[in-house]
Amino acid sequence: MKKSLGPNTLVYPTPVLVVCTYDNEGNPNAMTAAWGGICCSSPPCVAISLRKATYTYGNLMSKKAFTINIPSEKYVREADYFGMVSGKKEDKFAKTGLTPVKSDIVDAPYISEFPVNLECKIIQVIELGLHTQFIGEVMDAKIDDTIQEKGEPIIEQIKPLIFALDSRNYYGIGKQIGQAYSLGNEIGKEINS
Amino acid sequence: MKKSLGPNTLVYPTPVLVVCTYDNEGNPNAMTAAWGGICCSSPPCVAISLRKATYTYGNLMSKKAFTINIPSEKYVREADYFGMVSGKKEDKFAKTGLTPVKSDIVDAPYISEFPVNLECKIIQVIELGLHTQFIGEVMDAKIDDTIQEKGEPIIEQIKPLIFALDSRNYYGIGKQIGQAYSLGNEIGKEINS
Numbered sequence: 001m002k003k004s005l006g007p008n009t010l011v012y013p014t015p016v017l018v019v020c021t022y023d024n025e026g027n028p029n030a031m032t033a034a035w036g037g038i039c040c041s042s043p044p045c046v047a048i049s050l051r052k053a054t055y056t057y058g059n060l061m062s063k064k065a066f067t068i069n070i071p072s073e074k075y076v077r078e079a080d081y082f083g084m085v086s087g088k089k090e091d092k093f094a095k096t097g098l099t100p101v102k103s104d105i106v107d108a109p110y111i112s113e114f115p116v117n118l119e120c121k122i123i124q125v126i127e128l129g130l131h132t133q134f135i136g137e138v139m140d141a142k143i144d145d146t147i148q149e150k151g152e153p154i155i156e157q158i159k160p161l162i163f164a165l166d167s168r169n170y171y172g173i174g175k176q177i178g179q180a181y182s183l184g185n186e187i188g189k190e191i192n193s
Numbered sequence: 194m195k196k197s198l199g200p201n202t203l204v205y206p207t208p209v210l211v212v213c214t215y216d217n218e219g220n221p222n223a224m225t226a227a228w229g230g231i232c233c234s235s236p237p238c239v240a241i242s243l244r245k246a247t248y249t250y251g252n253l254m255s256k257k258a259f260t261i262n263i264p265s266e267k268y269v270r271e272a273d274y275f276g277m278v279s280g281k282k283e284d285k286f287a288k289t290g291l292t293p294v295k296s297d298i299v300d301a302p303y304i305s306e307f308p309v310n311l312e313c314k315i316i317q318v319i320e321l322g323l324h325t326q327f328i329g330e331v332m333d334a335k336i337d338d339t340i341q342e343k344g345e346p347i348i349e350q351i352k353p354l355i356f357a358l359d360s361r362n363y364y365g366i367g368k369q370i371g372q373a374y375s376l377g378n379e380i381g382k383e384i385n386s
Contacts (some may be wrong), residue, residue, distance in 0.1 A: 001338045002310065008334035009231040009239055010309050012263055012353035013206050013366065037230035038202040039242045040321035046202055047240060047326070049232045070205055076370050081377030096380055116203050117195065126319065128233035128328065133240070135321065141201035145194045153360035160205035162355070162366060167346035168374060172367035173206065173355060177269050180361040184274030187289055 009165070016079050016161035016170065018069040019048055020100065020109050021059035023087070028100035028109040030069070030092050031056045032083030034163040035131060044138040046118060049131040055087035060122060060134055065106035068136075070116040073159040073172050080170070105139045115158045117142045202358070209272050209354035209363065211262040212241055213293065213302050214252035216280070221293035221302040223262070223285050224249045225276030227356040228324060237331040239311060242324040248280035253315060253327055258299035261329075263309040266352040266365050273363070298332045308351045310335045 014034040021029050036048035046068055050057055060066055071079040078096045085092060093100050100109035103119045110117035120136025147157045155173060162171040207227040214222050229241035239261055243250055253259055264272040271289045278285060286293050293302035296312045303310035313329025340350045348366060355364040 002305075002335040003338040005334040005336055007237045007331050008311075009234065009237045009331055010263075010311060010334040010336065011208060011210070011231050011239060011261070012309070012348055012351055013208055013355055014231060015204060015206055017204070035231040035233070037240075038204050038207060038228040039240065039326045040228070040324040041202065042323040043321070044200045044202045045321055045324075046204060047230070047232065068204070070203075073370060077376045077379050079377075080371075080373055080375070081380040084374055084377040112195075116205070118201075118203060124319065124321075126317065126328075128236075128238055128317075130235040131233040131238075133232045133328075135319070135326075138200050138202055141198040141203040142195040143198055143203065145196040153357060153362060155205055155355075155357040155359060155362075155364065158205055161370065162206055162348075163373060164346060164348040166348060169346060169348075169372055170370040170376070171348065172370055174365035174367035177266060177354065177363040177365055178273075180273055180356060180363055181277055182273070183270045183363070184272075184277040186270050187274040 013162040014165060016071060016163050017048060018071055018079055018082055018111065018114065019056055020067045020069060020111060021056050022063055022108060023059050024062055028093050029055055029059060029087035030082045030111065032079050039135060045135050046120060046138060047133050047135050049133045051131055057132065063107045064122045065108040066120050066136055067103060067108045067110040068118040068120065069111040069114040070158060070160050071114050073161060075114060076161055076170050079161060115144045115147060206355040207358060209264060209356050210241060211264055211272055211275055211304065211307065212249055213260045213262060213304060214249050215256055215301060216252050217255055221286050222248055222252060222280035223275045223304065225272050232328060238328050239313060239331060240326050240328050242326045244324055250325065256300045257315045258301040259313050259329055260296060260301045260303040261311040261313065262304040262307040263351060263353050264307050266354060268307060269354055269363050272354060308337045308340060
């Protein structure tokens with residue numbers, strides 16, 4: 001049986017995406033967003049949603065660019081901090097000691113220490129209510145050059161974080177369950193047997 | 194050091210969302226989408242992106258409604274199958290034996306056996322390129338009534354799937370890493386010590 005929870009965005013999993021921007025003085029800022037994901041393969045686009053009240057909102061509207069940076073498990077404290085404090089009040093890069101690198105492609109910095117960086121140009125801004133959705137076309141994706149050299153899957157080397165809405169806990173990636181575009185074949189077999 | 198991969202939607206994690214719709218004859222269909230996520234808290238909205246070529250695309254344009262259904266690990270074969278086969282060719286509910294339940298709120302079915310169902314009304318359609326993004330306002334969220342009665346976090350009871358882009362494998366949720374809006378406090382302490 002199901003019970004109703006009312007209007008609620010009960011989606012699992014949600015990602016932990018660190019969005020980096022420059023302000024009008026050229027100061028780098030980072031904030032953490034769990035509202036976002038991929039929204040198009042060609043052109044490659046990602047979506048992030050954030051509130052107008054954030055410092056990042058003004059930076060996005062002004063610079064029309066951002067980066068998405070995927071923290072690995074070992075940067076969970078930094079990722080959490082980026083989501084707790086406003087860039088209006090603190091220099092978050094100075095406080096964490098992480099390194100902002102100026103993108104050659106878009107007017108935004110990326111985080112050197114995080115294993116994956118997506119450099120994005122804003123192509124659409126969609127007002128939805130409390131949150132505004134920014135759609136960024138990925139102009140380049142960068143990855144640590146130590147990754148992919150080993151035999152194990154990239155996701156297991158990156159060790160990305162997951163945010164659990166209900167308990168507000170971070171989780172890691174669990175065990176491999178099976179191959180996509182393959183497990184589904186067992187459905188037909190069962191019926192035919 | 195970073196290496197460049199070119200324009201690429203390298204986002205981790207991506208979710209496994211099963212999107213259900215009715216066609217014009219009232220037949221239920223289900224497809225799996227990994228391009229999507231939460232996009233607004235108020236009104237509560239979720240976004241899913243899919244290709245025009247899918248059967249679901251026509252259903253969405255016609256009915257202006259869908260449900261998002263979160264499969265738990267034990268339904269990984271069904272979720273994979275829903276993403277492999279088109280509703281133009283097969284009755285996916287008949288083949289999997291899963292139960293479509295007609296929503297009382299929107300013109301779409303939800304999957305009885307999946308632990309979470311979001312009933313959504315389409316409020317925006319955004320053409321991006323290969324994919325079209327549908328933004329749905331969540332009119333109601335439903336959850337198995339066996340969930341939340343135990344003490345453990347909801348995400349650990351749901352056991353949602355993660356899709357890994359690179360290896361095209363499904364993963365489960367891993368271990369709890371720590372509390373959000375709390376771990377970040379350690380950053381300040383370190384600096385001050």
